[in-house]
Amino acid sequence: MRRTLIYRHPPIIAAHRSIVGRKEGDGPLGEWFDVLLKDDLLGQKSWELAESEMVRRCARDALDAAGLSAGAVDALLGGDLNNQIIATSFAAKKLGAPFIGLYGACATFVEGLALAAAMIDAGHLDSALISASSHFCTAERQFRFPLELGAQRPPQASWTATACGCALLRNRGEGIRVTQGTLGRVIDLNISDANHMGAAMAPAVFDALTGHLENTRQRADDFDLIVTGDLGWIGRDLLLRLFKKAGIDMPEDRLVDCGASLYFREQDAHAGGSGCGCVASVSCGWIMKRMERGELRRVLLSGSGAMLSPTSSQQGQSIPGISYAVTLEG
Amino acid sequence: MRRTLIYRHPPIIAAHRSIVGRKEGDGPLGEWFDVLLKDDLLGQKSWELAESEMVRRCARDALDAAGLSAGAVDALLGGDLNNQIIATSFAAKKLGAPFIGLYGACATFVEGLALAAAMIDAGHLDSALISASSHFCTAERQFRFPLELGAQRPPQASWTATACGCALLRNRGEGIRVTQGTLGRVIDLNISDANHMGAAMAPAVFDALTGHLENTRQRADDFDLIVTGDLGWIGRDLLLRLFKKAGIDMPEDRLVDCGASLYFREQDAHAGGSGCGCVASVSCGWIMKRMERGELRRVLLSGSGAMLSPTSSQQGQSIPGISYAVTLEG
Numbered sequence: 289m290r291r292t293l294i295y296r297h298p299p300i301i302a303a304h305r306s307i308v309g310r311k312e313g314d315g316p317l318g319e320w321f322d323v324l325l326k327d328d329l330l331g332q333k334s335w336e337l338a339e340s341e342m343v344r345r346c347a348r349d350a351l352d353a354a355g356l357s358a359g360a361v362d363a364l365l366g367g368d369l370n371n372q373i374i375a376t377s378f379a380a381k382k383l384g385a386p387f388i389g390l391y392g393a394c395a396t397f398v399e400g401l402a403l404a405a406a407m408i409d410a411g412h413l414d415s416a417l418i419s420a421s422s423h424f425c426t427a428e429r430q431f432r433f434p435l436e437l438g439a440q441r442p443p444q445a446s447w448t449a450t451a452c453g454c455a456l457l458r459n460r461g462e463g464i465r466v467t468q469g470t471l472g473r474v475i476d477l478n479i480s481d482a483n484h485m486g487a488a489m490a491p492a493v494f495d496a497l498t499g500h501l502e503n504t505r506q507r508a509d510d511f512d513l514i515v516t517g518d519l520g521w522i523g524r525d526l527l528l529r530l531f532k533k534a535g536i537d538m539p540e541d542r543l544v545d546c547g548a549s550l551y552f553r554e555q556d557a558h559a560g561g562s563g564c565g566c567v568a569s570v571s572c573g574w575i576m577k578r579m580e581r582g583e584l585r586r587v588l589l590s591g592s593g594a595m596l597s598p599t600s601s602q603q604g605q606s607i608p609g610i611s612y613a614v615t616l617e618g
Numbered sequence: 619m620r621r622t623l624i625y626r627h628p629p630i631i632a633a634h635r636s637i638v639g640r641k642e643g644d645g646p647l648g649e650w651f652d653v654l655l656k657d658d659l660l661g662q663k664s665w666e667l668a669e670s671e672m673v674r675r676c677a678r679d680a681l682d683a684a685g686l687s688a689g690a691v692d693a694l695l696g697g698d699l700n701n702q703i704i705a706t707s708f709a710a711k712k713l714g715a716p717f718i719g720l721y722g723a724c725a726t727f728v729e730g731l732a733l734a735a736a737m738i739d740a741g742h743l744d745s746a747l748i749s750a751s752s753h754f755c756t757a758e759r760q761f762r763f764p765l766e767l768g769a770q771r772p773p774q775a776s777w778t779a780t781a782c783g784c785a786l787l788r789n790r791g792e793g794i795r796v797t798q799g800t801l802g803r804v805i806d807l808n809i810s811d812a813n814h815m816g817a818a819m820a821p822a823v824f825d826a827l828t829g830h831l832e833n834t835r836q837r838a839d840d841f842d843l844i845v846t847g848d849l850g851w852i853g854r855d856l857l858l859r860l861f862k863k864a865g866i867d868m869p870e871d872r873l874v875d876c877g878a879s880l881y882f883r884e885q886d887a888h889a890g891g892s893g894c895g896c897v898a899s900v901s902c903g904w905i906m907k908r909m910e911r912g913e914l915r916r917v918l919l920s921g922s923g924a925m926l927s928p929t930s931s932q933q934g935q936s937i938p939g940i941s942y943a944v945t946l947e948g
Contacts, residue, residue: 290692291716293742334933362620363801370927371701373721374935377804377925381938386621386801388733389925389940391703391721403718403733410740412623430929471693471716474707595711595719597702599760603664605704608711610719 291471292503293402295409298465298617302415302458303353306573307346309424309450312561315551320573321451322349328425328450336374339423342452343368343379347417350454356415358383361456363407365400366419367391368564369427369448376419385417393593394489394518395472396420397453397568398612401589402469404457405614414459421452422563431482431598445483446520446562449550453568455576464579468615470500474595476608482601486523486547486559489592492609493519494530496590500613501536508538512584515575517567517591517611518547520560546570567591579618587616621801622833623732625739628795628947632745632788633683636903637676639754639780642891645881650903651781652679658755658780665755666704672782673698673709673751680747680784688713691786693737695730696749697721698894699757699778706749715747723923724819724848725802726750727783727898728942731919732799734787735944744789751782752893761812761928775813776850776892779880783898785906794909798945800830804925806938812931816853816877816889819922822939823849824860826920830943831866838868842914845905847897847921847941848877850890876900897921909948917946 306321313324323345330345332338343366351358364383367390368375380387392399397420404416425435427448433439457466475495479488493516501507508514519527524545531538550561550570571589578584590613596605636651643654653675660675662668673696681688694713697720698705710717722729727750734746755765757778763769787796805825809818823846831837838844849857854875861868880891880900901919908914922941931937 290742290744336929336933337935367721369702371929372699372723372925372927374925374927374930377938377940378930378935381804381806381925384803387804387940388729388801389721389723391697391719393702393719399718403737406740406742407733407736410736410742412620412736412740414620471718473714474711474717476711595702595704595707597700597704599666599701600704600708603666605667605708608707610707610717 291499293406293469295405295467297409298467299405299408299457299459300461300463300465301455301576302461302463303350303456304572304576305346305349306453306569307342308569312449312451312550315555317549317570317574320577321569335423335425336370339375339421339426340378343375343419343421344382346452346454347383347419350417350456354456358385361385361415361417362413363388364417364419365390365404367396368421375421392610393595394562394564395591395593395610395612396564398589398591398614401466401614402612405466405469408457408459416457417454419454420564420568422448422565424448424450427563441558442483444522444559446485446547446559447557448563449561449566451565451569453572455572464576465617466614467617468504470496470613472496472610472612474608474610476606478606480606482596485562485594486520487526488594488607489609490519490523490526490530492611493527493590493592496611496613511586511588514543514588516545518562519545520547522559524548585618589614589616621829623736623799625735625797627739628797629735629738629787629789630791630793630795631785631906632791632793633680633786634902634906635676635679636783636899637672638899642779642781642880645885647880647904650907651899665753666700669705669751669753669756670708673705673749674712676782676784677709677713677747677749680786684786688715691715691745691747692743693718694747694749695720695734697726698751705751722940723925724892724894725921725923725940725942726894728919728921728944731796731944732942735796735799738787738789746787747784749784750894750898752778752895754778754780757893771888772813774852774889776815776877776889777887778893779891779896781895781899783902785902794906795947796944797947798834800826800943802826802940802942804938804940806936808936810936812926815892815924816850817856818924818937819939820849820853820856820860822941823857823920823922826941826943841916841918844873844918846875848892849875850877852889854878915948919944919946
């Protein structure tokens, strides 16, 4: 089994854009995002169309930033949490680019980065847009309860971010390089509380990060920052415990979780942010911008997804997690 | 935009397996499938677990046929129609192989073939399993009505096949080669009848097939067979009309649709078979076996998906279609 891909001709992140909702804009990372929405409905008739419009705008902005037309990009790889990934596929329809639909739950963005980098490295694509989105209102009503119900949330529940991140990879130019990627395995330690995503995903993240480090013969010290997707505050603690238990050195101050960074504690987001758009927007905003400023040189970016559906949960199934990882070099 | 990928080191289909339900086994292609289920529930507690077990068995059988363990395969690429692709991700959990979750609706199998071939061609993977499944009972209750209701179906409705197909691609050995692949674009000609999948997908199939032929400078005559996924009887007629209107020669006797081939007319499948498992099982059964017997040398295989969700339909949105194509050479 070869899980880790080494890109011999590392693709460049030619452009990246992020769009977030009002709550995310009010959080500690607000200043790092490109677009702060005032209207989470984006003038659309439904939350689903709003999320799709967010994807279209974000992709459009990334293309504009690189001076590329949608007709010139070789592929859009992406997905979201909506059933049948309608937010992304409806955006792909408007963009007109060849579309590779992915489903990796909240790990979709990093899954897309790893795949697109492999395709560009091989010369199969010259350019690719990678996109992932989530919207609190589409996810809440699809996975949990009708919004109008105002259901109380347990403390371990995460808050689905209203956010989208798009990165444009190209085979040449200047910018952050994607140099290594590790594919995820589905791992399930029998967590069946559908509100406890951090616990369900932490073992998969541990598996992807240790796999990535081992296969590339690197240590945590080789990176300025190790970024996880949306474990939240509880899941991040569990991940640190897994490293400690395995006797692997993981400096706590260098492990940053996007979900645990997106909101202030007093914003009532409970365990932290989640959703495909969480890691996508935070990495396209905060992480990549800090890399471009020279504050970070080497970043190990992972995303994690909980591969559950309301049906599997209602049938009493536990929650399988998956995580992918890529090395970004400034 | 580069939609068509030419594999310089074409991967080999080292093994392929198909599993189908009772209705599919009773159809005209029954003898070509590897496993005919007597129990569509496969001894499981729910239809969703049954579909997942079908994926696991089919993948296991394909690995066994090639003498490979699940731990030795570099990746499983696949998906299904269930929300959050739970049938495939739960099977991936049991197999333990690195997992690349895809969502291309009923085009998922060919999407996976094109992607996996690119990854193997590039040397990023040595082997990959491609899987796609569907189950009448999971799809019917998720997309349409409770099974118990016995709702009447309009004549243009297709019948979701209970079926799974798995192909194992490797970078060396003897067998059918995957030599070219064309990525799909999301195309929507404003069909909003969620029962009329053939009409919604035909324009996307036309776009993928003509794109594939143009970009590789081939004509229909260069192939012994041109296979479409699940347009059904009506969708196949519409596709032929699109070719005629465009003045492109497409010999009617050489264009075979998996959905239109899977059932006898008297089996009450209305417009024909559909579902991710339709093109997957028919190509892994009928098509690839005929190629191995030497009856077919060059096949243009396409799959088509309708990227709708019950939510998008209920919100009055039309149905976007997508289609991918690959060249198989015996």
